[in-house]
Amino acid sequence: MTHTLGIDIGTFETKGVLVAHDGTITATATRPHKMLVPRPGWAEHRAEEDWWGDFVHVTKALLAQSGIDPRDIKAVAASAIGPCMLPVDSAGKPLMNGVLYGVDTRATAQIAALNAAIGEDVILERCGNALTSQSVGPKILWLKETHPDLFAHTAKVLTSTSYLTWKLTGEYVIDHYTAANFSPLYDVTRQDWTADLADILPLGRLPRLMWSTGIAGQITTAAASETGLAEGTPVTCGTIDAAAEAVSVGVARPGEMMLMYGSTIFIIQVTANPVRDPRLWYAPWLFPGQHASMAGLATSGTLTHWFRDQLARDTDFATLAAEAAGSPKGAKGLLCLPYFSGERTPIHDPNAKGSFFGLDLTHTRADLYRAVLEGIAMGTAHVFETCAEVGASPALVRAVGGGTKNALWLQATSDLCGAVQEVCDKTIGASYGDAFLAALAIGAVAESDIAKWNPVGSRVMPERVTAYERQYPLWKQLYRQTRDIAHALSDAD
Incomplete structure (x- = not known):
């Protein structure tokens, strides 16, 4: 039986899956890695070890587990965290660790400088996005200003998926969905790179633009030797993990939203037209003529990990x-x-601080952990509220990711957002979406076949909770009234 291979590089773990063309999972494999935090506000991965090393390890594990002939894998698709910033030299060798997506807030000064030089309204109109910690352009400018020696040797600036595709095929490519996060270097109307707004770097140092299901190239001899895959196997352009995750649960039509419970909460809603609001993110969707509105919290699963590691190591x-x-x-x-880790949408405040408020001597660890989950759910509700304000409330919400195993977290989110959440049978996530996109790229499936691959298995219904009706407005007020203190603490750091 023929298969497609999907590999996804997450913030803390890499997942891979071999899938038959009817959607049956033949083999799965995972490998953990760490997010490096060399100083507050920074977040990094090692491109060679964490991205490519994980890809090779997981692929070999899948081949060994399944026992299938590599020639029966008809296409490969990868996704990864993004958008990231990785400078490489003329041989494709990383010049530093990969700078991660919006959880890395090192380029705050460059964001302010670009806003002042270009104008926030101009950036929003041309790029579809305000400059935030999610934007790659300011991080490239940070590299140029703080490490001119490395910048001088930079032949290409890649993101995580681009690096994997280059290692597999020798081609430097990036999909439009990811490229839209390179503001102010991507013009969303022209759907092309632009140097009109800022002279950050020559555009020839950016990857070639493609759509996500375009075939970027074939497995090279070197990649075949390292991975065990068959030389000549088609490889798609790939995309960011959250987009592949949305595909995995059938989010495809305007009004359909994916709510991903992972290291961060990430939200993608397919829209009929571009939604341009500085509180949200915009990108062309994975296919020509489609659009997407996105949002993301800075800490979600990472916060539950912090809580367990610091306050419940025995549990x-x-x-x-x-x-x-x-x-x-x-x-x-x-x-x-x-x-x-600060906050991304909708407040875009890298200097925001985490806190527990209202503690007294009756509170227990159980109360603290519930408050963590409810705090994340309130952050998600804040995004839903913003979507409603711009006329983009979802008609359908599909939940996916490791957090869907936590019934309390799911229910709190439905209660606070007032949303029915559908959970599909398979919640393996982005790697499964990658396998589907690989099958779609070679014509083995139609876009509508994802409903057969991964049908809805359950629904979480919202309930009215008096405590939430009282506390959610106070939660928003708590941020507003402590913002100056949080910023002063950041200045002291």
Whole structure:
């Protein structure tokens, strides 16, 4: 039986899957890695070890586990965290660690400088996005200004998926969906690179633009030797992990939204027309003529990991969730601002700080953990509220990711957002979406076949919660009234 291979590089783990053309999963494999935080506000991966090393390891594991002939893998698609900033030399060798997506806030000064030089309204109109910590352009400018020696040797600036595709095929490519995050270097109306707004780097140092399901090239002899894949196997352009995750649960039509519970909450809604609002992100969707509106929190699964590692090292997540289920909704009046790495949408404040507010001597670890989950859910509700304000409330919400295993987190999110969440049978995520995109790229499936690959298995219905109706407005007020203190603490750092 013929198969496609999907590999996804996440913030803390790489997942891979071999899928038959009817959607049956033949083999899965994972490999953990770490997010490096060399200083507050920075977030990095090692491109060769964490991205390519994981790809090779997981691919070999899948081949060994399945026992299939590599020639029966008819196409390969990869996704990865993004947008990232990785400078490479003329031989494609990384010149530094990969600078991660919006959780890395090192380019705050460059964002301010570009806004002042170009104008925020001009950037929003031309790029479809305000400059935020998610934008790659300011991070390239940070490299140029702070490491001129490295910048002088930079032949290409890649993102995580671009690096993988280059390692597999020898081609430097990037999909339009990812490229839209390179503001102010991408013009969303022309759907092309632009140097009109800022002289950050020569455009020849950026990858070639493609659509996500375009065939970028074939597995090279060197890549075949390292991975065990068959030389000549087609490789797609690839995309960001969240987009592949949306594909994996059938988000395809305007009004359909993916709510991804991962290291961060990430939201993608397909829209009929571009939504340009500085509080959200915009990009062309994976296919020509389609659009997407995005949002993301800075800390979600990463915050639950922090809580366990610092306050519950003797406990697993299942036990923590069971404890928190014994705490009443509203966590006995406890509020948590989940801004432990600043915040992305909708406030775009890299200097925001995390906090617990309302503590007294009756609160327990269970209350604290419930407050963490409810704080993340309130951050998600803030995004839903913003979508409603710009006329883009979702008609359908599909939940996906590791956090869907946490029933308390799911229910709190439905309650606070007032949304029905559909959970598909397979929640493996982006790697499964990659396998589908690879099959789509070679004509083995139609776009509508994802409903057969991954049907809806359950729904989470919202409930009215009096405690949330009282506490959510206070949660928003808590940020507003402590913002100056948080910024002063950042200045002291």
